Amino acid sequence: MNESIAVQAKNLYKVFGKKPKEVARRLSEGASRDEVSALGTAAVIDASFEVKTGEIFVVMGLSGSGKSTLIRMLNGLVEPTSGTVTVVGTTITDISQAELRRVRQKSVSMVFQHFALLPHRTVLENAAFGLEVQGIAPVERRARAQRVVELVGLAGWEDKLPRQLSGGMQQRVGLARALTAETDVLLMDEAFSALDPLIRREMQEQLVELQAELGKTIIFITHDLNEAMFLGDRIAVMRDGRIVQVGSPEDILTDPANDYVAQFVQDVDRARVLTAASVMEPASAEVSVTSGPRNALRTMRDLQSSAVFVVGRGRQYLGVVRDRDVMRQVKAGETDLRDILRKPQAVSPDTPLVDLVEPSIESGLPLAVVNETGKLLGTIPRVTLLAALGNVPLTTQSIPIMESPSRLTRRDISEALTETVGYEAAAGTEHRTGGRA
Amino acid sequence: MRGSVMSLTSNDLFRLPLGRWVEAAVDWVTHSFTGLFTVIRSLFLALYDAVDWALVTPPFWAVIIVLATLAWYLSSWKLGLGTVLGLLLVVSLNQWANAMHTLALVLVASAIAIALSLPLGIWAARSTVASRVIRPILDLMQTMPAFVYLIPALILFRVGVVPGIVATVIFAMAPGVRLTELGIRSVDREVVEAGQAFGASPGRILRQIQLPLAMPSIMAGVNQVIMLSLSMVVIAGMVGAGGLGNDVVASLQTIDVALGFEAGISVVILAIVLDRMTAGLGARVVTTGQPAASSFFPLEKENT
Structure with a gap:
């Protein structure tokens, strides 16, 4: 085999x-x-x-x-x-x-949808169940269960009964029980389906971490x-x-x-029922087309972003400019952002999330959400899309950072700005243009 | 026409001699297994005598103190106090010795009934065939008037306390079997699967998962067995089992309202004390393993 x-x-x-x-x-x-x-x-x-x-x-x-x-x-x-x-x-x-x-x-061990813990046994005894069945001596199995209980983040809860724990913690016990058995294969039957969405996401992340650490083979239903x-x-x-x-x-x-x-x-x-409108964020990396490449470059530097959205009169969505192109323009002394404008696909506010995945992967930039009249309503960075797919609300206020990290350093940009017009760059890095408070 | 119907119903042609067959069967059993029944008789008698001796020999106040302490331990100080008052009433009615005879009979019969019904209940829970066979037999045992199986019991075990115990056991064990089976069958399937999934043997699953989780139901069964045993004391009294039942039967025969009531109220007091004590025992067994109220509690309630 x-x-x-x-x-x-x-x-x-x-x-x-x-x-x-x-x-x-x-x-x-x-x-x-x-x-x-x-x-x-x-x-x-x-x-x-x-x-x-x-x-x-x-x-x-x-x-x-x-x-x-x-x-x-x-x-x-x-x-x-x-x-x-x-x-x-x-x-x-x-x-x-x-x-x-x-x-x-x-x-092969198993984690169950409704936890399936032994209600009359403590967390530690539950976690040690597999070892008990294997005939491991009490002292050793307690020690091994203790390690895994700590690994899944239940230190301090060893002597509680399952009913004293929240759903997410009970499933951690279920996970600990399966991990303590030290089997190569872990079967997980709808293991997180009975949990609240927030807890579910947390558990999913923890599972991925544990798997990376322990190298288990996991079959997840x-x-x-x-x-x-x-x-x-x-x-x-x-x-x-x-x-x-x-x-x-x-x-x-x-x-x-x-x-x-x-x-x-x-x-x-x-x-x-998730649409683009329900997950989009205010566009912070946004400049007016008339403000010129120098301003665009400064905005990118301040927001540490590799691209900014360009809008026309009345916040009409025109496209995106990338840092390298803008830098070239600044150095060449050109002034019209329209010359270097890229137009990645914009989406309408009622586009379902499933249709956002492909354009988001293709463009590598946040998606622009644009209404029927062409006005820029907001943007959807890829992290936001992923979070929405995982059903986890982003707790941070806004994410000004564009997806692909800026390939130009702050210093490069500052230098370019200084070279072209000496005094402006010294005006301070805190200066924000086009950004939102 | 009318005549023919009459003659039809009384016709020997349609008369099924079921009673005779049963009688023949009992005769056959009596003759074939005399030795066995003698052994059972002496065993039950020895058990009863031992328990009865333990209850009757010490002075009444000593027994009351022991029972009241037990009630306090199992339930609450209120039950302990109630036990003292109730049993003192029994003493004042001059029914103390009778009550202890009855208590001994109830304890022995309940113990035997539980010892039989637990394994039967487990068996019924694990095998659908066993369940199908046992269920109608339990129905029969519970619904057949007690007097009817008192007759073969008398033949097999002779007059005295033993046929009383046997009749009580037969009558009282049904809920023990039923509630044990129900308890084990209603254990969460996923928890049993969890035991299997970690490679536990069927015996371990029974001991460590099914029985502990079925305990509330089993303890309800134990309570029922004891209560039903007590309800049989009067009938046991008819075959000479002695105790309070004897006095009730005697009062019935002599139309003695006073004696009847005094014996009857003693039965009631015993019933209440035993019921509350077994309920307390059930609650204790079920919550075993729970740590004393300490530190802090869950952040959120689990929705089951």
């Missing part, structure tokens, strides 16, 4: 009902789920995938798409009707219950597109029991395998 493959699923079927084997056979011969519905309900149909060691593999699908059944087949909680599952080199689909228990102890996009190295999209696409988050967003995936991507955003 290839060592870099942590979990492998091959032609997995799970059918509930009277004649599961026959349903699985007919499905593999090409029958549709509806055709065989009289004989049994197919929860998972012909699922095959490989999860690499150290990867976060997200299985995304709406409720009823079979993702919970699929993840439970990966540790044998649900026995597949047919197909094989291999976990860290052991094929678990044809071994005894005792051997299966050993695989669960050593190789979610119905939340944003969560999948944030966490997943690769994403499998499930529908009606079948895996319809496996790919990187970019693949899923920009190159959906079929209408369903496209619809799914769209549906999720529509459901959130």
Whole structure:
């Protein structure tokens, strides 16, 4: 077995009902789920995938798409009707219950949607549960659990009972329990779905950090597109029991395998009713076209940005100028910003977020939000877009910094300004033009 | 026409001799397992005698102090005080010895009923087939009038306290089985899955997850078993089990309102004390592991 493959699923079927084997056979011969519905309900149909060691593999699908059944087949909680599952080199689909228990102890642990903690045990005892099952002596398991409890940020809470903890903290205990078991593979079944959006985002970030630190292989189930996009190295999209696409988050967003995936991507955003207008910020890096290149350059220096928006009379959106171009103009003594104006795609305020991703990646600059009359309403930097996709409000007031960090140093700019007109640069770096308070 | 209907209902052709069959079965059991029943009889009798001795031998005030302290420990000082007053009333009614006989019978019968119903409840919770078989038997045991199985109990165990205990056990164990099964079955499926997912054996899952989480329900079952046992004391009195039931039966036979009421109020006092004490025990068992109110509490309530 290839060592870099942590979990492998091959032609997995799970059918509930009277004649599961026959349903699985007919499905593999090409029958549709509806055709065989009289004989049994197919929860998972012909699922095959490989999860690499150290990867976060997200299985995304709406409720009823079979993702919970699929993840439970990966540790044998649900026995597949047919197909094989291999976990860290052991094929678990044809071994005894005792051997299966050993695989669960050593190789694959799980985090549950509703935490599934033992309510009568303390945080530390819960975290040590896996070690207790493995037969580790009390002193050692307490010490090891203690380390992980601290790792997930629950130091000081060891002796509390789960009910004394908030939802987010309870799930940290669930995570600690899974990490303490020191298995290579971590299954996470909608692990953050029961949490508040803010806590959810925090947990997602923590999970990514932990994964980078511990190098676990994580299989994460979610119905939340944003969560999948944030966490997943690769994403499998499930529908009606079948895996319809496996790919990187970019693949899923920009190159959906079929209408369903496209619809799914769209549906999720529509459901959130998020539009450009709802996430845009005031444009601080903004100059009037008549104020000239020197002023534009100074604004860029003050805001440490590599580009500024250029507006005409009545804040009509004209385009963007980049620092290098402006610098060249200043040095050449030219005065008309229109000559170096770039026009990246502007979006209307009611564009859904899903349509902002592509232009935002393409242009590398904040998107300009422009109304029907062409007036610049605001901008959407990429960080803001990502935060909005992750459903986390930005707590900072405004982000004047353009995406790509300025390639010109403050000093370069100041020098250029000084060279052209000596006294202006000395006037002070605090001077702001076109910015907002 | 009318005549023929009459003759039809009384026709021997449609008369199912169920009673005879049962009688034959009881006869067969009696003859085949005499030894077994003798063993059971002496075992139950020894148990009862031991408990009864422990309750009757010390002076009444010593027993009252012990029971009141226990009530205080399990519940509150109020229950402790109530226990003292209630039991003193029993003493003043000259029913103390009877009450202790009854208490001994109730304790022994409840202990046996719980010892039987817990494993049965666990079995029923783990096997749907067992559940399907056990359920109608429990229904039968609970709804069949107690007097009816008193008859074979009398045949098998002879007059005395043992048939009283047996009849009480049969009548009282049903809620114990039911509530144990219900408690284990209603344990959150995800928590049981968590046990499995970490590689715990079924035995460990039962001990460390299912039984602790089912404890509120099981303790409600224990409470019910004790209450139902107490409700059987009068019937046990009819087969010579002694205690308060004996006096109630006697008062019925002699139309003695005074004696009947005095024995009856003693039963009520015992019932209240036992009920409150087991409720307190249940609350203690359920909250075991909770640290004393300390430091600070969660930032937000968990929405379950």
